[in-house]
Amino acid sequence: MPYDLKPCAVPEPSATGDLTLFERVYPAPTHAYRSxxxxxxxxxxxxxxxxxxxxxxxxxxxxxxxxxxxxxxxxxxxxxxxxxxxxxxxxxxxxxxxxxxxxxxxxxxxxxxxxxxxxxxxxxxxxxxxxxxxxxxxxxxxxxxxxxxxxxxxxxxxxxxxxxxxxxxxxxxxxxxxxxxxxxxxxxxxxxxxxxxxxxxxxxxxxxxxxxxxxxxxxxxxxxxxxxxxxxxxxxxxxxxxxxxxxxxxxxxxxxxxxxxxxxxxxxxxxxxxxxxxxxxxxxxxxxxxxxxxxxxxxxxxxxxxxxxxxxxxxxxLEHTKAEEVVTALFNFWVENPDELPEGYFEESEQEGLARVVADYIAGMTDAYILMQYAAIKRTIRR
The missing domain is CATH 1.10.3210.10 (Hypothetical protein af1432)
Structure with missing residues (x-):
């Protein structure tokens, strides 16, 4: 095959200053036995x-x-x-x-x-x-x-x-x-x-x-x-x-x-x-x-x-319709009520924008957790 990339250590950047495929954003020491x-x-x-x-x-x-x-x-x-x-x-x-x-x-x-x-x-x-x-x-x-x-x-x-x-x-x-x-x-x-x-x-x-x-x-x-x-x-x-x-x-x-x-x-x-x-x-x-x-x-x-x-x-x-209902309802709720977001996400909204932060929060959830959040918010809305 045409090429083989199997280094055991991170090579130095090229003379032109281009990043190599093995470079990280933050410098990290090489490992003794892991590539x-x-x-x-x-x-x-x-x-x-x-x-x-x-x-x-x-x-x-x-x-x-x-x-x-x-x-x-x-x-x-x-x-x-x-x-x-x-x-x-x-x-x-x-x-x-x-x-x-x-x-x-x-x-x-x-x-x-x-x-x-x-x-x-x-x-x-x-x-x-x-x-x-x-x-x-x-x-x-x-x-x-x-x-x-x-x-x-x-x-x-x-x-x-x-x-x-x-x-x-x-x-x-x-x-x-x-x-x-x-x-x-x-x-x-x-x-x-x-x-x-x-x-x-x-x-x-x-x-x-x-x-x-x-x-x-x-x-x-x-x-x-x-x-x-x-x-x-x-x-x-x-x-x-x-x-x-x-x-x-x-x-x-x-x-x-x-x-x-x-x-x-x-x-x-x-x-x-x-x-x-x-x-x-x-x-x-x-x-x-x-x-x-x-x-x-x-x-x-x-x-x-x-x-x-x-x-x-x-x-x-039917499952897809329910999924869209849950995601949309939660997105709208947190956009309209940003103070209900977890503290870290609320702070992030100042840099990333509220809509993006709400999407980030939802995207990280498992199926079970998002359904729990949906049930809790429905109770909040009814109150």
Missing amino acids: PFQRDRDRIVQSRAFRRLAGKTQVFTSRASDHFRSRLTHTIEVVQIAREVACALGLNEDLAETLALVHDIGHPPFGHAGERALDRCLQRHGRRFDHNLHALRITEHFEQRYAAHRGLNLTLAVREGIIKHSRDYNVATHPELADYFLDQSPPLEAQIIDLADEIAYLTADLDDGVESGLLEVSHIVRHVRILARCYAAVEREHPEIDDKYKFNESLQLMQNTLTEDLIANTRKNTAAIGAKSLADIRRHPRRLATFSPKVESERLQEKQYLYDTLYTCHALD
């Missing part, structure tokens, strides 16, 4: 925001069943895939693992429904909610574990990956991100995270959808091409096993198919441009971590199937 990215990984895992992922919705709320994925269990599945891809491609596995661990840390409660509601609330105040940028705020500002500074003091490579793993930004609209190479492509370790995320949830959401009773295996097999292909292969090899085991085996085969295709196609893409270094990756105008055309078509077809049959189904639509 910079391993230290970043440990800082993320020990953060409060990471622990709260256990109480945040992936697709189904944890109140419905202990078997459904939470944001935390989904994150662990993304880590497994990201490390596998990084290892196969000769990339830095520690960086890939760290980016996978942090990729969802900025999500608010109630999954994408909560994020949409929070974004709509902020738009009324001329602001937006972006979970990637919120993740950066968490790691740079909200986490307080060190005496000398706020934030986790992560390396530049991890901070860049937090921002750019799933989308690109430009300096005209986000001048505050100018230090993150916005005119260049991110390293491959960051590029693979978004697709590892896709592989994880495309597999898991079919599994949880069947577990919930909202999807039927027979319907999935008839309508999802990649799963049908895998199911037929499993039936040929294990015609005698129960249908539920055929489905489980098919999901595993589908995940392996997607993962192996990502590895093979990314290797093909980097070879095609003759990439030998990170600079070659950065200069290329398009992302090189992609699926092959056939598998990309199947991925999009499955994604549309999940949207049509699961994400927008009546049962989940």
